[in-house]
Amino acid sequence: MSLEHILLGLLRQPASGYDLKAAIDSGIGHFWAAELSQIYPTLKKLQKSGLLRSRNAPSKRGPGRLVYETTAKGHTELANWLKSGPQIGDARHTFLAQIFLMDELKNYPSTLQFLEQLRDRWAMRLAALEGIEKMWSARVPNFPKALPLAEFHRHMTLRMGIESNRAWLTWCDESIHRVQERIRKEKNRG
Amino acid sequence: MSLEHILLGLLRQPASGYDLKAAIDSGIGHFWAAELSQIYPTLKKLQKSGLLRSRNAPSKRGPGRLVYETTAKGHTELANWLKSGPQIGDARHTFLAQIFLMDELKNYPSTLQFLEQLRDRWAMRLAALEGIEKMWSARVPNFPKALPLAEFHRHMTLRMGIESNRAWLTWCDESIHRVQERIRKEKNRG
DNA sequence: ATGACCATGTAACACGTTACATGATTGT
């Protein structure tokens, strides 16, 4: 299970399940998602295996917090996972399946509209990611060369998000252009 | 469920569960995977809902085949799914999580090796996809402009595969370069 | 007082993989 290792990694700083949900959404949201209902049981399971320990802590508002942190055994497990080589999941891209089958509609304008919706969403995502990088670079002198070890690794994942989003946008624009050409040709023939 | 709609779409040509597994692996393998143990029950479920019908057919070798095809109701359902807009799944990229946490190893050579493994796998995938396009273009005169409706849509998904793989490779090379620079700097300082 | 946020959890369901079971045919 990858979520186990992700929690293990994020918990090198003590945090509660609620904190981890926020850290995932804000920090790695562009390539990972997790719900609280999955996080809480996973933390308990990790503690049972001796990879995490927890303590109760008060909260300013709301109920008491359960703060977890990684044990020595947890560090070992995390290191082994990182050394085990890249886990390239079979990414399922539902929207590609939709395009693959979209000839069913026998109608170029439907395809066009679909691609434009895709482009809009990706343009927004790309702008968000570029914004994050811009703010980061404003904060750190000699960015990104001067980034310390941990930030350097985090920055690589941000760059990956930006670069793939850019490629997808380019592909969208190309595809939109090709569809528009076909619509034009049909008109001239009809 | 997306697999339901994918089977529905592929079944505009009659086929057995076994055939569909082969069609998925060879046709959309670069963005979708499915096991026979998932395909068979899904087909039964679709038939029960009236979106597919089946008939028995003999086989040259092995047991009898169950050949399915889409009903009118199935076509309607498929069209509705295609018109419902792009489904952008929260793609989970485990390898990005690994990089994000890899500062744990406190060791640039580990990161370097990881990135090189990623690059090698993507280089192979890219070569495979480009090979498919090359063979396709050799077979069809005036490729890709002359492609008919269905093939045009399939070609767009192939292009997406090629373009994102290329972007990932570029990102890999960039990242490898950045890590190597850091290793060099450490040596000079040490 | 109403809604947003803090904070933890359970239950039911949906989706997907791995392992197992069965058995015929074809090529080496």
Add this chain to the structure above:
DNA sequence: ACAATCATGTAACGTGTTACATGGTCAT
């Protein structure tokens, strides 16, 4: 004879989402 391929299926398990349950605090 042995392995690969054809062909269908079940069972157990792992992973992830949605809905539900509970209740305190803070700002408007």
